[in-house]
Amino acid sequence: MTTATIDAARLELLLTELRLPGIKPIWDRLAEQSDKEGWPAARFLAALAEHELADRGRRRIERHMAEARLPAGKTLAAFDFETVPMVSKAQVMALASGDAWLGKGANILLFGPPGVGKSHLAAALGLALVENGWRVLFTRTTDLVQRLQVARRELALESAIAKLDRYDLLILDDIAYVTKDQAETSVLFELIAARYERRSLLITANQPFGEWGKIFPDQAMTLAAIDRLVHHATILEMNVESYRRREALERKRGRGRPAANATIKKTGTSEG
Template identity: 85%
Template sequence: MTSTTSSIDAARVELLLTELRLPSVKAIWPKLAAQSDKEGWPAARFLAALAELEVADRGRRRIERHMVEARLPAGKTLASFDFDSVPMLSKAQVMALASGDVWLETGANLLLFGPPGGGKSHLSAAIGLALVENGWRVLFTRTTDLVQRLQTARRELALEAAIAKLDRYDLLILDDITYVSKDQAETSVLFELIATRYERRSLLITANQPFGEWGRIFPDQAMTLAAVDRLVHHATIIEMNVESYRRKAALGRKRGAGRPPVHATPEEVESSAD
């Protein structure tokens, strides 16, 4: 084969790979072809190497897209989560949840309870990040923001379509659900979301208040009971009743290098913020 013929064939390959939208193969095939010619690879080995590279690159780009759409807060990883500060939390259990294989496949839920500043949002975001890296689709949102979006959809007679669009996500992370108030118009959209995803798609919910305080979220007691029933039916519940990270940090700044007390008083917190 003459060099002219080889150049023509190479140009045809470039055009065809562009037409087929195979950018990874297009970028790597000349190098692999040279290696294949030099080492005398069988054609099947050469094609398999190209295919493996394309599959790997597509997987990487897919995860990058899913990472953007997940809207996870930056810097919240399992590696940076302080498990020692939450002694009642099983790290092994969290790592198992981060794989997502069992509970997401069955549409089960994960509920995190604890006072403000205890690490619930960090842990939920970190689990979400690990799940995206494992190939799952996740959306992190403040519950109040999502409720407002669904309220708008209801006013536009598009609530069903808006909830159906959320089905693309294997997991919805609803942060701070107890900040939603039934004084807001049409908060029943939150119940409709919970009911629609029941046993089909998973929810991860963080809450500052126990279920007994959820009567202020939904319009009536019957809806509250129905929502809680659907959430807990297939759920892992984790209680993180620990001192606030932010409270500890504030006391630490005030005391300098000294070790902060295990339990801070409201007076200490107030004075540390000055």
């Protein structure tokens, strides 16, 4: 064995021990380039460190993407803003960075009837935020509420809500489907109250605030929940015709016509 071979094997072991996996596949190529071009030692070390940092960033985003549980294929590029002209594309793109609101614990509320793309837009924002370094969790509101109810029965509700603090943003899809039940809505209210001005929520809802009495069991809780949500919030209203209904009508009109004359417009939006 040559000294170079021994040193290379020793370095591989050291990189493993120091947990520097980003450097392991690249160090020999960079070392060869450094020797050939006569790099100073500082430049060589800086190049190794840059590769390690880039690899850690990539792996961190991969982990955060997996834990976010975002529905597949829902991106801002695939969202058809023309079908919801009341929603500003420029505003949504600004929200996608997260810098101006997530650090303040502000919220986003998406309102509109079923089928206008609320879930798609919420998931697409979540994806963009993960790519920008934020931690996100996408969940149906009923699923999360059921988990919190189990935690309450096990006397661990406070701990369960505290664990959700690791997410900069919770996306609660379809809040309207929570049943008007004291046990369900009380844990939902406690979640809203616990995150108030500390961590952000993005909520999609079919009903306007005036109908939220169907969600919470009494007026006082309804008003308190709304007050906390809207205090620092961006509200986007998507009051347009359901794209699913529109496509169904277009398909119906197209029956019996020659294929060349039948046109189905695809909006690129998801279920609301």
